[in-house]
Amino acid sequence: MAEKKALANKKASIHDFDVIVEPVITEKTMSLMQEQNKVTVRVSKKANRADVKKAFEKIFGVKVTSVNIINVPAKETTRGGRYRGTISGFKKAVVTVAEGQAIDLFKE
Numbered sequence: 001m002a003e004k005k006a007l008a009n010k011k012a013s014i015h016d017f018d019v020i021v022e023p024v025i026t027e028k029t030m031s032l033m034q035e036q037n038k039v040t041v042r043v044s045k046k047a048n049r050a051d052v053k054k055a056f057e058k059i060f061g062v063k064v065t066s067v068n069i070i071n072v073p074a075k076e077t078t079r080g081g082r083y084r085g086t087i088s089g090f091k092k093a094v095v096t097v098a099e100g101q102a103i104d105l106f107k108e
Helices: 002-011 014-019 027-036 047-059
Strands: 020-023 037-042 064-072 076-081 084-088 092-099
Touching: 014 020, 014 047, 020 047, 027 037, 047 064, 076 092
Parallel strands: none
Antiparallel strands: 020 037, 037 092, 064 092, 076 084
16 A cells, blocks of 8 residues: 555656557457556657656556567558558557556546
């Protein structure tokens, strides 16, 4: 209980909101969220594990146990079989939240 209050007292800065860009919503990430208490988000290209952990703890007020970062490379694609294009690469993070805590990304 004291841990939760200590985490809630820390205020999030503008930098913390710049680290986390958007959630990654796929079937796999939704099952990870429900079964293993892991949240997958797209993060800034310059962010590292410590930045992501600090941002999650300040913004959402939860205890983070681990952070895994993946660089997703850019991909070449064709549109309609005729037009070439690229899908830009990005960096994503899979954040494991402590047992008994949860993050609600879809507030109503």
